[in-house]
Amino acid sequence: MRILLAAIYPYAFLLLYLIIPFDDYFRAPPNILLGILVVAFPFIVKKEDFKKLKSLPIAIFLALFAYLCINSFLSGRWEEDYKIINKVMIAIGLAILYIPVADVKKINTAIIFSSLAAIIFSVYNFVLITDATGSFALGESPQVVESLLIDRLYLGLLSTFSILISFQAIQKKYHPNNNYYLANIFVNAIFIVLIASKIAVVSLFVLLLIRQFYGKRKIWKALIALISLAAVVALFFLLKNENSFQKSENEKISPPAFIEKSMTYELRAVVWHCANTIISNEPFSLTGIGFDATKEKLVSCYDFHITDPHKKQRFVAERYNTHNQFLDFYLSAGFIALLLFLLFIGTSFFPVRKQFFPTAMLAILIMYCLVENVFNRQIGAYYVGFILIVLLTSVKPTENNPIKNI
Template sequence: MKILLRAIYPYAFLLLYLILPFDNYVRALPNILLIVLVAAFPFVITKKDIQKVKTIPVLILLGFILFLLGNALIQGRLETDINIIKKVLIAFGLLLLYFPVRNVDKLKKIVIFSSLATILFSVINVIIVYNTSEELLFKSYPLLIESLLIDRIYLGFLSVLSILICFDFLRPKFHPENRYYVVYIIINLLFLILIVSKVALLILLAVLITRQFYGKTKKVRILVTVIALTVMVFGYLQFNKEIVQQDFLKSSQNTETNFFKKTLTWDIRTIVWHCAGVISEETGLNLFGIGFKETKDRLADCYEEKIVDPQKKNRFVSDRYNTHNQYFDFYLSTGLIGLILFVGFLVYLIVSNRKVFFATALVVVLIAYCFMENIFHRQLGAYYAGLILILLITENSRNLNKTIKESEEA
């Protein structure tokens, strides 16, 4: 029985991440696979796998989760906050469930295939909608977004991860597989441009700058860094100019139909970040937070009070937009202690993996997306956060083993 479970277990885990973007079409299957993994876990885990739990990053993350649970219980808000805490537990649980799998390269390739399948499905769907709709697709922002398989920010998340993994698989010298990974990188990049995922493209630009700190040929790297920074500064100045010219709190700006000007949803983020700042000032020094539900309630109250335009106000209040920033969310909901634990975990990962570009780039991606999205407010976000944790912890273990081996040889 154990032999059969050990044979099936890795494929069930890989299948979970392959079909994850298709959750809306096979909604029951990810949950079934998760149940299978949890049920089989006690039979496939070994003593060697259990030792992986004792690593520093896993213990820091475990401490963060215990704080979330203990803080919510002591403050009397466990019942209302458990829904978000469960998402953090899912990410941590996936990390634990991965330990018996071992072969991380197969998981990386599954992410690539999942991204390609998602792109293919989305493009086909966009073509179908384009051929059946009387509206011009690229002038109707909602129509294009609804044609995509999953939310655009998570499509960007998946494509960025796929590009990084493909780059990590590239060999320094000629290898037949290199051509495929280059093609995969180009496909993902073209798709990000097609859907105008500016967040993902800016994050890729940040990753490109990070890459310049690794390797030789310094003159070329300095030139690339200067060009990339120039593009980022230009983009920031353009965005800042738009913010100054447009008062998001007063006007709904519903007359604008140009797709390319409405793809970044700064309208939403500018307002929710403003309200998050207002709540932060009202609460003062916040050690233990006000809870996830209370944070959303106060945000809704802020929208009601601050937004002047009636149509926009109704939309924000009825949709109860969250902070769209994981750091804001953890600070307001779990307090300064919760934020320090979470940031401390990220800092440890980036410091311990600083010599390896792939791992450093993964931390950069996670940090950047946490600035733009509450990844633990969506189950899909929790799954992909778990994926990054798996890749990072695996890379961290590799680096640790390599260091120990080098010290023994010396």
């Protein structure tokens, strides 16, 4: 029985990461696969497997999870906070469930094929919608927004993962698989540009900049670093001044909801302003006010500060969160939660700083946490879990299939 479970277990893990983007269409399979992993785990895990968890970053992340549970329970808001705490549990749980696998290559392969499947699905939807509407537009057009398998932010994140995994898998000497990895990089990069995933584009430029600190030092590396830095700065100002989808004052009819939701900069500008207002009005907090209470205060801020009635109605109805994981931890669970999360990031960096791949993954986590509450959605928790697995396998490379340093 143990042999059979040990044979099935890695493929259940692989299949889980393969179908994650289709979670909105197939709710049951991911939960079933998680159930299989949880049930099988005690039968196949070995005592020596737990040595992989002996790392300071994992200990701090576990401490963050424990603190969120204890703080929420003692504050009497367990029912309200459970949804978020559950997502944090999924992330750390996936890292723990991974330890009997000891083969990160399988998960990497699943990410690559998952990204390609999501792209094919989205392109197919785009063709159908374009044919039905008789119009063609890319970028932030309604056709693109409606055709995407998942939110553009997470689809961009998945494509960024796929590009990074393919890049680190390319061998310096000729190998037939190199062609496939290069093709995958090209397809995902083009797709990111076509869907106008700004955070994914910025992430790729930042990763290109980080890459210049690895390998042999050459003059052209410094040049690439400068160009990448200039591009990131230019993209920041482009994002800041974006107004292509802003509604004019003379416009009487509000655009469809799916177009309004694509106004990512305007949305975050309003949300961050309200979050900053709440922080300014509240005393310094060690334990926070709770995840639900944070949303309530944000909604009150939208209702008070937004003058445009259509915009106010949308923000209040959607109950937009902070769109910044660092702000959300501070407001909802206090300075202690924020400190633990920052300590996790800091202690994760030092053991892997000489390896490009895990360092790049950590950079991706930071960038996406700056613009998204990654623990507010299950797909975010799954991908944070993947980052934890990468960090885990990099800190303990001798006990896992090693990640190639480049």
